[in-house]
Amino acid sequence: MTCPLLEYRDGDDDHSFDVARAYCTAVDAFVQPMRADVCNDRYDLHHADDCEFYRAHADDRTASANADDDASDANDDASDADDTGADA
Amino acid sequence: MTYDDYLAGEPVIVTAALTGGVHGKEANPNLPETPEEIGRAAAAAEAAGASVVHLHARRPNGERSFSTERFQAVTDAVREQADDVIVQHSTGGTGAPDDVRHQPLRTDPPPEMASLDMGPLNRYEHLTSENTRALVDSLLAEMHDRGIKPELEVFNDGHLNEVRGLLERADLADPAYATLIFGGGTLTPPRPGNLLNAVRNLPDGAAFNTLGFGRHQLPFATLGVLLGGHVRVGLEDNVYRDRGELAESNAQLVERVATVAETLGRPVASPAEAREILGL
Numbered sequence: 001m002t003c004p005l006l007e008y009r010d011g012d013d014d015h016s017f018d019v020a021r022a023y024c025t026a027v028d029a030f031v032q033p034m035r036a037d038v039c040n041d042r043y044d045l046h047h048a049d050d051c052e053f054y055r056a057h058a059d060d061r062t063a064s065a066n067a068d069d070d071a072s073d074a075n076d077d078a079s080d081a082d083d084t085g086a087d088a
Numbered sequence: 089m090t091y092d093d094y095l096a097g098e099p100v101i102v103t104a105a106l107t108g109g110v111h112g113k114e115a116n117p118n119l120p121e122t123p124e125e126i127g128r129a130a131a132a133a134e135a136a137g138a139s140v141v142h143l144h145a146r147r148p149n150g151e152r153s154f155s156t157e158r159f160q161a162v163t164d165a166v167r168e169q170a171d172d173v174i175v176q177h178s179t180g181g182t183g184a185p186d187d188v189r190h191q192p193l194r195t196d197p198p199p200e201m202a203s204l205d206m207g208p209l210n211r212y213e214h215l216t217s218e219n220t221r222a223l224v225d226s227l228l229a230e231m232h233d234r235g236i237k238p239e240l241e242v243f244n245d246g247h248l249n250e251v252r253g254l255l256e257r258a259d260l261a262d263p264a265y266a267t268l269i270f271g272g273g274t275l276t277p278p279r280p281g282n283l284l285n286a287v288r289n290l291p292d293g294a295a296f297n298t299l300g301f302g303r304h305q306l307p308f309a310t311l312g313v314l315l316g317g318h319v320r321v322g323l324e325d326n327v328y329r330d331r332g333e334l335a336e337s338n339a340q341l342v343e344r345v346a347t348v349a350e351t352l353g354r355p356v357a358s359p360a361e362a363r364e365i366l367g368l
Contacts, residue, residue: 008149019150038183042183
């Protein structure tokens with residue numbers, strides 16, 4: 001499976017290419033050609049195992065999701081507190 | 089090869105690593121990627137003093153290709169545009185399966201030389217190139233069948249043991265030719281003492297080439313010249329001419345190291361001289 005963070009672009013503010021090249025949306029930079037094999041899961045390479053940028057991005061997403069869960073729990077607690085107050 | 093070879097003013101073989109497969113135009117827009125660009129770069133590097141060109145092949149979008157077809161296009165372009173330069177194909181490939189690693193050897197005509205990684209190495213955070221002995225032996229066997237001289241790539245001191253082992257179990261034409269490579273990851277750290285140590289541990293009669301990645305390219309090439317070795321430069325290994333200043337071309341890097349060698353009293357070898365030195 002190709003990395004979901006991979007796009008092919010023909011340029012950015014600093015580059016312009018005749019043929020669209022691999023671009024990593026996690027780090028906002030064009031990918032080195034060898035790394036593009038990791039992005040595309042070519043040969044024996046796999047983005048989820050071999051790409052530190054994907055892993056860091058996945059860790060960030062997990063941390064963000066956990067933070068959202070914590071925030072949701074806090075709201076639930078507040079709601080419970082309100083309910084308790086109403087009961088009083 | 090020793091300091092005596094330096095004192096004797098023996099010619100230096102300059103290898104130009106023109107394109108590679110790790111980085112590309114995103115790192116330096118002057119880096120040649122297409123066969124046409126690589127052919128032009130080979131001719132310019134030869135004119136600047138290179139007698140060997142180390143070649144990789146790429147897809148149109150710059151990504152790595154190991155296919156015989158792509159290598160054929162590159163080597164055809166080099167032979168059309170350069171004069172007499174020695175063609176050396178890479179068989180390296182982090183993560184690439186063993187069968188595709190053989191494909192660069194199967195052009196017509198075959199390259200005069202091809203690289204042979206001498207063992208495992210790590211790159212980046214998670215990438216490992218296994219380079220098992222089985223793969224090394226199978227690549228060497230095909231090189232032997234096709235009349236290709238191996239360039240033994242020594243990425244760390246343990247690979248020197250592998251060179252000795254290879255010489256014991258395989259029949260290599262003299263001289264064995266080893267490239268001593270210095271950089272990050274599991275490569276030997278780029279410090280001058282480590283080059284001296286590696287040279288001391290080469291098998292008797294072996295010739296050596298010196299490769300330092302990045303900013304270590306010029307100093308390690310200079311050390312190689314002083315120690316009687318040969319040198320590899322080029323945009324595959326270093327995209328800068330100076331700190332923060334991108335190199336204009338492979339030829340610029342070749343010309344600079346040729347000037348260093350000649351200033352130190354060693355002329356650069358012509359392709360014909362390089363063939364004689366390498367026993368091609």
